[in-house]
Structure formats: C-alpha cells, structure tokens
Amino acid sequence: MSTSPPIAIVGMSSLFAGSHDLLGFWRDIVSATDRLTDVPPHAWLIEDYYDPDPSAPDMTYAKRGGYLDPVAFDPMEFGMPPTTIPATDTAQLLALIAAKRVLQDAGKYSDEADLSRTSVILGVASATELVVEMGSRLHHPLWRNALRKAGLPESRVQEIVQLIKDHYQPWQESTFPGLLGNVVAGRIANRLNLGGSNFVTDAACASSISALQAGLHELYLGDSDMVIAGGVDALNDILMYMCFSKTPAFSPTGDCRPFSEDADGTLIGEGVGMLALRRLEDAERDGDEIYAVIRGLGASSDGMGSSVYAPRPEGQANALRRAYDKADYSPATVELVEAHGTATKAGDAAEARGLTSVFGPANEAGRAWCALGSVKSQIGHTKAAAGSAGLIKVALALHHRVLPPTLKVSKPNSLLGLEDGPFYINTDTRPWIRGSDHPRRGSVSSFGFGGSNFHVALEEYTGSGNRPKKLRAWSEDLLVLSAADRESLALRIGKVRSQIEQGYSLGTLTAQGAEDFEADAHARLAVVASDADELGIKLDKAVEVIRAGSEGSLPDPDVHFGFGLSKAKKLAFIFPGQGSQYVGMGAGAAMTFDCARAVWDEAVDIEEFAGDRLDRAVFPPPAFTDDDRAQQFKTLTAMEMAQPAIAAVSLGFLHLLRALGLEADAMAGHSFGELSALAASGRIEEKALLATARKRGELMAEAAASKEGAMIAVPSDAETVRSLIDPSDDVVIANDNAPTEVVLAGSESAITNIMAKLKSEGLRSIRLPVASAFHSHIVSDSCDPFHDHLAELKWRDGGPEVYANKTADVYPKTPKAARRLLADQLASPVRFREMIEAMHSSGVTHFVEVGPGRILTKLVGRCLEGREHVAISLDDKKVEGLRAFWRGIGALAADGVSMNLLALSEGYQVPEAPAEAKPFEIMITGFNHDRPYPPQNGAAGRAGPNPEEVGEPNAETRTVTPEVSPPVPP
Numbered sequence: 001m002s003t004s005p006p007i008a009i010v011g012m013s014s015l016f017a018g019s020h021d022l023l024g025f026w027r028d029i030v031s032a033t034d035r036l037t038d039v040p041p042h043a044w045l046i047e048d049y050y051d052p053d054p055s056a057p058d059m060t061y062a063k064r065g066g067y068l069d070p071v072a073f074d075p076m077e078f079g080m081p082p083t084t085i086p087a088t089d090t091a092q093l094l095a096l097i098a099a100k101r102v103l104q105d106a107g108k109y110s111d112e113a114d115l116s117r118t119s120v121i122l123g124v125a126s127a128t129e130l131v132v133e134m135g136s137r138l139h140h141p142l143w144r145n146a147l148r149k150a151g152l153p154e155s156r157v158q159e160i161v162q163l164i165k166d167h168y169q170p171w172q173e174s175t176f177p178g179l180l181g182n183v184v185a186g187r188i189a190n191r192l193n194l195g196g197s198n199f200v201t202d203a204a205c206a207s208s209i210s211a212l213q214a215g216l217h218e219l220y221l222g223d224s225d226m227v228i229a230g231g232v233d234a235l236n237d238i239l240m241y242m243c244f245s246k247t248p249a250f251s252p253t254g255d256c257r258p259f260s261e262d263a264d265g266t267l268i269g270e271g272v273g274m275l276a277l278r279r280l281e282d283a284e285r286d287g288d289e290i291y292a293v294i295r296g297l298g299a300s301s302d303g304m305g306s307s308v309y310a311p312r313p314e315g316q317a318n319a320l321r322r323a324y325d326k327a328d329y330s331p332a333t334v335e336l337v338e339a340h341g342t343a344t345k346a347g348d349a350a351e352a353r354g355l356t357s358v359f360g361p362a363n364e365a366g367r368a369w370c371a372l373g374s375v376k377s378q379i380g381h382t383k384a385a386a387g388s389a390g391l392i393k394v395a396l397a398l399h400h401r402v403l404p405p406t407l408k409v410s411k412p413n414s415l416l417g418l419e420d421g422p423f424y425i426n427t428d429t430r431p432w433i434r435g436s437d438h439p440r441r442g443s444v445s446s447f448g449f450g451g452s453n454f455h456v457a458l459e460e461y462t463g464s465g466n467r468p469k470k471l472r473a474w475s476e477d478l479l480v481l482s483a484a485d486r487e488s489l490a491l492r493i494g495k496v497r498s499q500i501e502q503g504y505s506l507g508t509l510t511a512q513g514a515e516d517f518e519a520d521a522h523a524r525l526a527v528v529a530s531d532a533d534e535l536g537i538k539l540d541k542a543v544e545v546i547r548a549g550s551e552g553s554l555p556d557p558d559v560h561f562g563f564g565l566s567k568a569k570k571l572a573f574i575f576p577g578q579g580s581q582y583v584g585m586g587a588g589a590a591m592t593f594d595c596a597r598a599v600w601d602e603a604v605d606i607e608e609f610a611g612d613r614l615d616r617a618v619f620p621p622p623a624f625t626d627d628d629r630a631q632q633f634k635t636l637t638a639m640e641m642a643q644p645a646i647a648a649v650s651l652g653f654l655h656l657l658r659a660l661g662l663e664a665d666a667m668a669g670h671s672f673g674e675l676s677a678l679a680a681s682g683r684i685e686e687k688a689l690l691a692t693a694r695k696r697g698e699l700m701a702e703a704a705a706s707k708e709g710a711m712i713a714v715p716s717d718a719e720t721v722r723s724l725i726d727p728s729d730d731v732v733i734a735n736d737n738a739p740t741e742v743v744l745a746g747s748e749s750a751i752t753n754i755m756a757k758l759k760s761e762g763l764r765s766i767r768l769p770v771a772s773a774f775h776s777h778i779v780s781d782s783c784d785p786f787h788d789h790l791a792e793l794k795w796r797d798g799g800p801e802v803y804a805n806k807t808a809d810v811y812p813k814t815p816k817a818a819r820r821l822l823a824d825q826l827a828s829p830v831r832f833r834e835m836i837e838a839m840h841s842s843g844v845t846h847f848v849e850v851g852p853g854r855i856l857t858k859l860v861g862r863c864l865e866g867r868e869h870v871a872i873s874l875d876d877k878k879v880e881g882l883r884a885f886w887r888g889i890g891a892l893a894a895d896g897v898s899m900n901l902l903a904l905s906e907g908y909q910v911p912e913a914p915a916e917a918k919p920f921e922i923m924i925t926g927f928n929h930d931r932p933y934p935p936q937n938g939a940a941g942r943a944g945p946n947p948e949e950v951g952e953p954n955a956e957t958r959t960v961t962p963e964v965s966p967p968v969p970p
Contacts, residue, residue, distance in 0.1 A: 002328035007219055007294040008283035008461070009395050010226075011106025011276030013098045016389060017066035017269050017379045021101070023911060026396050027473035028378060030429045030591075032405045035379050036256060036267055039063050041938030043927055044238045048934075054248050060241040062250035066269025066380030067236065070923035073097060078191045082920055086169050086930045088178035089130035091234040092187045093924055095122065098272045099188040102228055105468075106276035107288065119196030119224040120185045121215045122274075123207025123231035125384035125448075129928055130169075130179035132239050137168040167933045184232050196224045204448030205340075207231055208273065208387030209456060213297055219279050230274035231385035234926040240383075244268060247309070249344060256381070257408040258341035258374035259348050259416060259425050266342040269380030270926035273388025275395070280463075289468040290461040292395040295329070295441075298322030302451030309449045311347055316354035316445070319453040323443070324358075327457040332362030334370055334457070335432070336403060336442035337423070338390040341374025342381050349415035351445065352423070359422040368418065368621060371426035373406035387446035391456065394442040398460040400470055401440065402591050403430045411624050424621040431590035431597055433615040434460075435604030469909040472507040474592055475881030476530045479506075479513045480893045480901060482521035486546055486563070489523040493543045500536045503914035509535065511910040514901035519893065524562035526890030528883055557887055566896025567868065570665035570844040573657070573680060574860070575650050577671030578774070580853035581642045583632050585875065586649035587619060588882045593904060595659060596652030603648060608691045614648060617641045639697035639771060643672050647693040650676045650851035651686065653874050653885075657850065660889070661900040666844050668803040670856055671735070671774065671830050672696065674822065680850070682799040683811070683818065684790075695789050696782075700772070700826065703782035708748040709773025712755060712765040718742050718833070724761055729754055734775035735830045738862040745773035780827035787823035795819070801842075808834035836863040846897065848888065849873040870895055 012022055018035035019025040028035060039046055051059035073093050075082045085093070099120065103109035108118070140161050147157040169175075177183050182200050189198035197218060203210035208231030215229035244250050244266070251257075251265030283290055300322065302315030324331055339351055352372075359370060375393050376382075382389055397404050405427050412418055412425045434440045440460035447453050461467060481496070483489035496509055506529060517524075525542060529535035542559055545551045551561040589596035603614045617636045623629040636642055650673070669677040675696065679689040711734060714721050718736040721744070725731060731746035731754050744754060744765075751773075755765045772778055795815035802811045804821055808831040811818050836847075836859070845868065849856045854873035861871050872891045876884035893899060922929060935941025 002295065002326060004216070004296045004326040005220060006280040007216055008278050008280045008288065009275050009291040009294065010278050010283050010288040011102045011108070012291060012392050012395065013101035013105060013274050014389070014392055015068055015071060015094055015098055015272040016382065017068060017271070020069065020071050022105075022392070022396070023471045023473060023909070025392065026400070026471045029375065029393055029396070029404045030402060030473055031475065032407055032429065033378065034407055036064055036066055036269070039065060040067050041934055042925055043067060043236060045934050045939050045942070047939040047942075049238050049241070054245065054252065058242070060238065060245040060250070061248075061252060062241055062245060062254065062267065064254045065236055065267050066271070066382065068094070068270045068926045070925050071097065072917070072921050073924045074918045074921045076920045077918070082922075084172075084174040084178070085922065086928065087172050087174040089128040089234070090924055090926060090928050091124065091128055091232050092178065092184050094234055094272050094926070095184045095188055095232045096191060098230070098232075098274045099192055099228060102274040102276050103192065106226070108226065108276070115193055116195035117225040118194045118228070119215065119218050119226070120188045120194055120198045120228040121211045121218070122185045122200050122229070123203065123209070123211040123384045123387065124181040124184050124200040125202050125204050125207045125233065126235055126240070128179055128181055129235055129237050130175070132237060133168055133928065133931075134171065134175060134179055137165060137171075140165060169928070169931070188228070196227070203452040203454075204450060205381065205383050205386050206446040206448030206452045206454050207384040208391070209297070209444070209446040209454035210452065212275075212387070212391070212456065213299055213454065215277055216294065216297055219277060225278065225282065227277045228274055229277060230272070230388040231382070232272045233382050233384040234270050235383070236268055236270045236926055240268060249342070251343065255408060256343045256376050258339070258343040258377050258406060259372065259413050260343070260409040261411040261413050262408070263343045263345050263348060263413055265344055266376065267380040269382045271379060271382035271385035271389055273385050273392050275388070275391060284463060284465040287466055289466045290463070291468055292398040293459045293461050294456060295459050296323045296326030296457040298324070298326065298455045300453045302453065305451065308451070311350040311447060312451065313350050313354035313357065315451055316351060316447060316453045317357045319455040320354065320358040320445075323455040323457045329438070329441070330362055331359045333438050334359075334441045334443050335434070336371045336394060336397060338394045338442065338444045339372055339374050340386070340445045340447045341376055343374075343376065345413060345415060348413055351447070352416040352418070355423065356417060356421050363422040366420050368422060368424040370423050371403050371621070372423040373404065373426050377407040387444065387454065390444040390446065394444050394458055396471070397432065398440050398442055398458060399468070400591075401432045401434075401460070401597060403432045405429045427622040429591065430619050431587055431600065431615070433597070433600045433604060433619065435601065470907055472905070472908045472911060474507070475588060476528055476883045476886055477506050477510040478886040478890050478901075479510045479527045479529065479535060480517040480890065481513055481525045482516070482518045483523045484521065486523050486549070489525060490543050490546050493525070493539050493546075497536060497539055500532045504532065505911040506532045506535055507911040508913055511905060514905070517893065517901060519566070519896050519898040522564060524894045524896060526560040526894040528558040528886040528890055530883075558883070560891045560894035562894035562896055568846050568870070568895060568897050570842070571662065571846045571848065571897070572666040572668065572839055572844045573654070573664040573677070573848050573850045574667070574856050575669035575673030575676035575680065576646060576849060576851040576853055576856050577669060577673040578639065578642050578646065579770075580851060580855055581636055581646050582852065582877045583618065583620065583629075583636055585618060585645070585852035585877065586652050588880070589652050589656060589885060592882060593656055594907070595655035599648050599651045599655070603644075603690055606691055608694045614641070614644055614690070618645050618648070637771070639701045640694055641697070643697040644690045644693035646672065646851055647676050647689050649875070650680075651689065653850045654680050656904065657848070659903045661898070661903065664800050666801045666803065666839055666842065668835055668839065669805070670832055671805065673851065674805055674825060676851070677802050678811070678822065681802045682796060683802060684793050684795055688793050692789065692793065696786055696826075699782035699785050700774070700779050703779045704772030707772070707778045709745065709776065709778035710748050710751040711743055711745045711768045711770050711773055712751055713768055714742045714744060714758060714763060714765050715740055716742060716763055724758065725754070729757070732776050733829050734773070736833045737830075738833055738859050741859070741862070743768070745776035745778065747773070747778065775826070775828060775830055777827060783823045783826050786826060787819055790819040790823060803835050803839055805830040805832065805835060807831070808838050832859065833863050836860055840864055840867065840869060845869055846892070846895070847871040848892070851875065853877055
C-alpha cells in the first residue's frame with residue numbers, strides 16, 4: 001500500500017538553453033536539438049579565462065556550456081523600479097518570470113485566485129552571481145596595496161582603484177536583498193502575493209528535488225494547498241567554471257555525452273524549472289488540468305565514502321528503493337528513467353550500478369525494457385535546476401506518451417554493464433506504447449555533492465479529470481492558403497511572410513491557415529515546413545512562380561498548388577502489403593496523434609501478441625551496430641510479424657484520414673493489403689485485423705517451411721513474360737504490378753532455371769529478398785486453414801467497394817464467397833495493374849496509399865501514366881517525421897479535396913502570437929543586467945596592452961603610461 005498520497009502536477013514552466021517556454025523546451029527534447037554552445041561574450045570572455053591546460057592557474061579548460069537566450073522582463077509588471085534591476089541578481093528576475101508562467105499554466109494567475117495557502121520552495125545552490133560581483137568590489141584594499149607596492153604615486157593609485165571599482169555595480173539600498181539566494185523565493189511570494197511558505201533549499205546539484213521533497217511534505221501535512229517547487233540556477237560565471245575545472249569535472253573535448261563510450265566529463269548550463277503541485281484529490285475536485293502524478297519520492301545520503309563528492313551506488317540505490325516503497329509499485333513497471341547522468345565516466349557507471357541493483361531483480365525475462373537518458377546531453381548540467389529539468393522532461397513525456405532521446409551516444413559506455421540488464425540508452429524519439437495493465441511510469445534521479453540522493457517516481461494521469469492540451473512540437477507542419485485568384489493568393493502569401501518577420505511561430509501560422517482555408521476557392525497552396533524560417537523560404541519561391549504562372553517549374557515535394565475547380569471524382573484508399581515494412585514505420589504519426597498511437601496500445605492487449613509485442617518489433621530500442629540493426633530488420637520481416645505490423649501502421653493512417661473527414665469511395669490492397677482494405681471498409685471487424693494478420697503470416701510461414709521458394713522481379717510486361725513460361729517451368733506470375741513490372745514465383749530450382757531462360761531471351765531479372773514464393777503453389781497449403789479462420793470472423797455487407805487482387809474486380813457481397821476469395825488469394829496471382837485500371841475506369845481519380853512506404857503510389861502512377869489521376873502516399877521511409885504525411889495531405893488540399901484540417905490539431909495548444917514590447921521592458925540573460933564588464937562588443941572592447949616603459953625606473957621614479965590604448969591586435 002502506498003505510503004505517499006498522490007500529488008498532481010498542475011502547471012509547469014521552464015527557461016533553459018535555447019528555449020523560453022515549455023513548448024520550446026519540449027520541441028528541443030523531441031527533436032534531439034543540441035543547445036550547448038561556446039560561452040557567449042555577455043557571460044565572460046573566453047579570451048580572458050580559457051586555457052586548454054587543466055593545470056593552468058586561475059584559468060578554465062572549458063569554454064562551452066548551456067546559456068539562456070535573452071528573455072523579455074518588464075520590471076513595472078512586477079512593481080520593481082527599473083533602477084533596482086542592476087542591483088538585483090538575475091536569478092531573482094528569471095524566477096519571477098517562471099513563477100508567473102507556472103501560475104498561469106496552473107490557471108491560478110488572476111485577481112480572483114486565492115493564493116493565501118500557496119507556497120514557493122526552490123532549489124538555489126551555492127551563491128548568486130551578484131554575491132561574487134559585490135564581494136569582488138570590496139577587494140579595493142588589495143588593489144590599493146598592490147599598486148602602492150608597484151611604486152605608483154598615491155593620486156594614480158586612487159585613480160586606478162576607482163577605475164577598477166567602475167567595472168562593478170555600485171552598492172545601493174536594493175543590493176542586499178538583490179544578492180540573497182533565499183530572496184529568489186521570497187521575491188516571488190512578495191510580488192505574486194503568495195501566502196504560504198517561501199524558502200530555498202541547497203543540496204548542490206540535487207537542490208531542485210530537495211525543494212520538491214519539502215514541497216511534497218507541505219502538501220502531505222496539509223500546510224499548503226498548492227506548492228511551486230523547482231530549481232533556479234543562473235550561476236554559469238567564471239567562478240563556477242573554475243570550481244568544475246579544478247575538481248576536475250569538465251569535458252576536455254568540450255561536450256556532454258552522458259552514458260556514451262566517448263563521455264569524458266560534463267558541461268554546465270543555466271536554467272529555471274518550476275512545477276505547480278496539488279494533492280490529486282484537490283486537483284480533480286477543482287477541475288485542474290493534470291500533466292502527471294508524483295507517486296513517491298525517496299531520499300538518502302551516501303554515508304561514509306572515499307570523499308565527500310565521490311558517488312556511492314549503494315547510497316543511490318537506497319533512495320530508489322524508498323521511492324518505490326512509497327509509490328507501492330515495482331520498478332519493473334517503470335519504462336523511463338531520467339538519470340542524473342552528468343557524463344563523467346565514473347559517475348555514470350556508479351549511477352548505472354545503483355539503478356541496476358534495484359531494477360535488475362525485476363528483470364526476470366533478461367530483456368532491456370527501461371529507457372535510460374539524460375537531458376544534460378542537450379542543455380548541460382544546470383546544477384541547482386538540473387532536477388527540475390529532468391522532472392519537466394519526464395512529466396511531458398508521460399503527458400505526450402513519447403520516449404525522449406539522449407544525444408551523442410554512438411556506443412554506450414562499456415562500464416555501464418547494460419548487457420542483459422534492464423536498461424537501454426534511448427537515442428531516438430520513439431512512441432511510448434503501453435497496454436492496459438498499468439499506466440506509463442517514469443522516474444527521475446538527482447544527486448548532489450555531499451552525498452545527497454533523490455529519486456522521484458511519476459505516473460501518467462489516467463483519471464477522469466482534465467488534462468492540459470499537448471504542446472505542438474510537431475516535427476513538421478502544413479500551411480494551407482486559399483484565395484479567389486492568383487494575385488490574391490500572392491498577397492495572402494505576402495501577409496504570412498510579414499507575420500514570419502514579426503516573429504510568428506509555425507504553429508500559429510498553420511493553425512490560422514487551416515481555419516481560413518476554403519477547398520473550393522479558385523487558388524490554393526499547401527506548404528510543408530519544419531519551422532518558420534523554412535516556411536518563409538518556400539513561400540518566397542512559391543509567390544515567384546504563382547505570379548509568373550509557372551508553378552510547374554518548382555519541383556519541390558513540400559509545395560503544392562491548385563487552381564480552378566477540383567478534378568476529384570472518386571477517392572480510393574489502397575493498402576500496401578509485405579515488403580513495405582521497415583523499422584520505425586509509423587512512428588511520427590504514433591507520437592503525434594492519439595488515434596494513430598491507440599492502435600499500438602490496443603495491440604499490446606491482444607492475446608496473439610502476448611510475449612511477442614508488436615510495437616517492440618516496429619519500435620525497438622536503438623541499435624548501435626550493423627549486426628543489431630540487421631537482426632531488428634529480420635525480426636520485423638518475419639511474416640507473422642511483418643503483416644500485422646503493416647496493418648497497424650495502415651490502421652493508424654486510416655484513423656487520421658477519418659479524423660480529417662475523408663471517406664473512400666473504393667478500397668483495395670496489394671497482396672496482404674487486401675485484408676487491411678476489407679477491415680477498413682467494414683466487411684470484417686477492424687478490431688480483428690491485427691490478430692487475423694498474425695494468423696495469416698503464421699499459416700503462410702508454416703506452409704512455406706517445408707518448401708524452398710523464391711521470387712524474382714522482371715522489368716517487362718505480363719504478356720511477354722507469360723509467353724516465355726512453359727507449364728514445365730513450374731513458375732507462375734505472382735504479381736502483375738505495372739506495365740513493365742512482373743514478379744515470378746516458384747521453387748528455388750525453378751526460379752534458378754527461369755532466370756537463365758529469361759537471360760537467354762534478353763530479359764533481366766532481379767532476385768527478391770523474400771522468405772518464400774508468395775502467391776504460388778508453394779504456400780497453397782495455407783489457403784484452407786486461413787479460410788477456416790476467416791469463418792470465425794463476423795462479416796457484413798455494405799461499405800465502400802473493395803477490389804480483389806485475384807479477379808481485378810469488386811469483392812462479392814456474400815460472406816461465403818468473400819471468405820473463399822480472400823483465402824485463395826494467398827496462392828493466386830496479384831493482378832494489381834488490371835485492378836487499378838478497373839478502379840480508374842469506374843471513376844476513381846484519386847488514390848491514397850494508406851500504410852508504410854510509397855511503393856503502391858509509384859505503381860499506380862505507372863499503371864495510369866498518361867491518364868488523369870492523382871496518387872499520393874502518406875509515408876516515405878527516406879523522409880523522417882511527419883513530412884511525408886503532410887506532403888500527402890497537402891497535395892489533396894491543394895487539389896481541392898475538402899477536409900477538416902483543424903481536426904488533427906484538436907487537443908493541442910495553438911502557440912500565441914508574439915506580444916508587443918512594453919515601454920520599460922528589458923532583455924535579460926542568465927547574467928546580471930547592465931554589467932560594466934565584459935564590454936558589450938566582447939573581446940574587441942577590451943583595453944589593449946600598453947607599450948613597455950623605457951628603462952627600469954625604481955619605485956620613486958616609476959611613471960604610468962597615459963590611458964591611451966592602441967588597437968587590440970586581431
């Protein structure tokens with residue numbers, strides 16, 4: 001029984017390197033974006049402090065890290081006089097921004113909100129930058145003494161001392177509170193009128209989670225109704241670099257590669273992460289939107305060890321066990337661990353040993369089931385904010401049902417001991433597939449100098465309450481525009497181009513375009529892009545060809561034009577068969593759209609896949625060697641796995657088409673795809689498709705097991721090939737795919753002989769990498785058993801017409817005849833060319849390939865070459881993400897096919913339009929505002945060296961060169 005009441009995460013906010021908000025942070029995570037850069041000149045000057053020699057005194061051998069981009073701060077909004085900003089540490093200002101946003105996200109930022117029992121508890125480690133700055137200003141006795149020792153006259157001494165002081169902010173009344181770490185929380189409570197507790201915690205790099213622990217206790221005890229918890233770290237100054245340099249902990253090669261064989265140290269970053277927490281029952285009662293649920297938190301100390309900062313796996317393991325005891329579930333149900341993972345080889349290995357000691361006993365199957373990663377590979381080690389970055393990452397992963405990647409692991413660190421263990425390093429963004437036995441679960445570890453260990457157990461929220469809208473961090477998006485004529489469309493493009501210049505995001509523009517789009521407008525445009533910059537480039541090209549009337553001269557698959565009325569008559573869905581499968585197929589759709597992912601979730605509960613889950617064959621853990629990748633492909637290619645896997649991808653795309661409001665007038669499939677077409681049409685139950693596909697593959701494999709079959713492709717027409725085949729050749733035309741593509745099937749020896757015969761007639765043939773001779777007598781023993789299985793299914797009449805491979809005609813209406821035709825199809829020729837021609841003759845003009853790959857799209861194009869038609873695919877294994885899907889949908893939209901383009905964005909936030917700058921708004925970074933040094937123009941603004949004095953004057957005669965500096969040498 002759980003010893004910790006469940007706590008709901010009802011709001012989040014973030015400021016990390018490369019992003020200003022949750023959307024940007026999540027987009028960076030799932031797109032595997034590396035945000036580590038050289039130290040920017042506003043922070044400190046590489047020229048001042050960098051030396052590649054780790055032993056160089058008072059110098060750092062690191063010059064890269066994670067730095068915040070400038071973010072807008074309006075002091076008047078928070079009731080702060082602008083003159084106090086230079087005397088206020090930027091950590092306090094950034095924390096105010098994040099706190100306001102987390103309250104907004106939680107729906108509590110209003111005059112009506114009662115915050116009298118809201119606490120703010122934040123991890124703030126070490127000192128603040130302003131402490132260092134103001135303390136340094138007080139070293140003037142040291143400077144004065146050194147200058148006097150150098151023999152300078154007193155007037156010059158005082159002048160130089162003042163020059164040095166001018167490199168620091170002067171003391172003022174606001175300086176004392178402005179430099180205090182506890183005021184990071186205190187200023188939030190003061191400015192946002194919070195009436196609960198406010199304090200900060202310091203557990204070094206585990207400070208965020210120590211703050212979380214204190215916040216959970218406030219909620220457990222009933223002392224607060226809501227707690228803002230998290231971490232704030234804006235201390236990436238040279239002092240912190242020196243600390244990490246002299247430990248030494250930095251990467252000498254300048255990168256952060258957690259769990260990689262190439263890991264050689266860490267890099268540090270700036271960041272702020274906050275979470276709004278409430279007791280789950282209170283959040284559900286009040287209708288709060290819940291991202292995820294915290295089920296337990298475990299803490300421990302390392303105890304006695306070799307040094308105060310050397311990690312001990314045993315101590316870390318204690319924190320894990322305590323977390324799962326409180327959560328009351330086994331680590332065997334946890335499928336994602338966000339590790340502390342700083343990228344020091346010894347530290348990563350120690351953490352892996354601690355994790356394995358707890359998770360290992362649950363690994364009864366000897367299979368890696370839990371993804372291990374670290375966001376530090378993207379934003380660096382954000383120290384006091386590190387735990388909050390990990391918490392937000394896991395909460396968003398649970399909310400979006402996506403397994404996020406870890407970067408820069410070409411090969412896992414051999415010291416981790418991952419072989420046959422419970423963990424694998426997840427280097428790819430993958431769908432998080434889960435059956436109904438328990439919710440998705442993820443955990444976060446955070447450790448700090450001094451042996452502070454914390455582990456948090458989180459769970460997907462599956463209750464009846466509200467969930468926040470998802471973040472529109474799509475890999476690509478589709479912009480559609482329409483207008484009355486060409487010139488109006490060009491003007492519409494110009495408006496969008498102007499919005500891009502104003503800072504509008506891609507998601508904002510595409511949502512606006514979908515809402516305004518009219519499929520029956522005379523002029524239409526569809527453009528696929530990954531961001532606003534790419535969209536702008538493509539729009540510039542599009543407007544040029546529109547005005548020139550030469551849209552055919554723009555061979556860009558991401559850009560589609562349509563003018564005049566749509567020429568669409570009938571729409572057909574065509575479903576691919578075996579041979580179209582590939583590892584990772586359908587991942588983009590499953591990660592983005594619930595209806596596509598649900599197919600895979602439901603498959604986990606299908607009895608036929610017990611112990612041999614379909615999703616694990618299609619979305620396996622990342623492979624690091626060619627042999628491993630070959631084995632994954634082999635596993636997927638097995639008939640009993642490939643066929644249901646292809647069907648699952650097809651069902652996912654089918655659900656998306658239905659969501660768009662697209663319904664087919666006719667359907668067909670190629671080989672196995674015919675079964676998918678019958679399910680899609682409703683002739684057989686859709687929910688029975690995957691199990692039936694599994695059975696079909698098993699029966700075919702059994703039938704082929706005792707007979708060696710093979711297949712070849714012949715680039716010629718069916719009549720020519722048929723005329724060269726004698727009955728004694730023992731081969732058949734298995735596939736008539738296109739006017740110049742025929743596939744032959746037969747026994748191994750028969751195929752060898754026919755290849756020689758074709759060669760003598762001047763015809764090429766290509767051996768196909770298949771397991772047997774499909775659509776021939778080699779697999780005929782599977783027909784009757786498959787017929788028996790089909791008899792157990794419920795069949796119905798109606799629905800769109802389905803065309804059959806065997807007859808190149810419409811399926812019979814009676815279930816009995818339809819079952820027989822489908823069963824016999826296993827050993828009968830696929831007359832695909834004739835079937836497509838028959839569909840076109842019946843009025844089908846638009847063909848949509850519903851499934852993995854684009855093989856059928858190409859075949860349709862060849863079958864109907866010279867005849868008016870449109871053939872599109874929704875997938876392309878050579879194109880990552882959603883680009884191929886949007887290309888297909890964009891082609892239909894540009895052709896005037898009516899769709900509900902807003903449907904797919906339901907459940908997603910529409911990014912807000914950029915706000916106008918306010919009168920007193922300033923741009924702040926992780927470093928204190930308006931510092932006199934470094935110069936605004938970086939190293940170029942430094943004073944250059946002065947010429948040496950002539951002679952060697954003693955202290956009494958020494959003079960100082962006037963302060964006129966020559967140009968700084970390049």
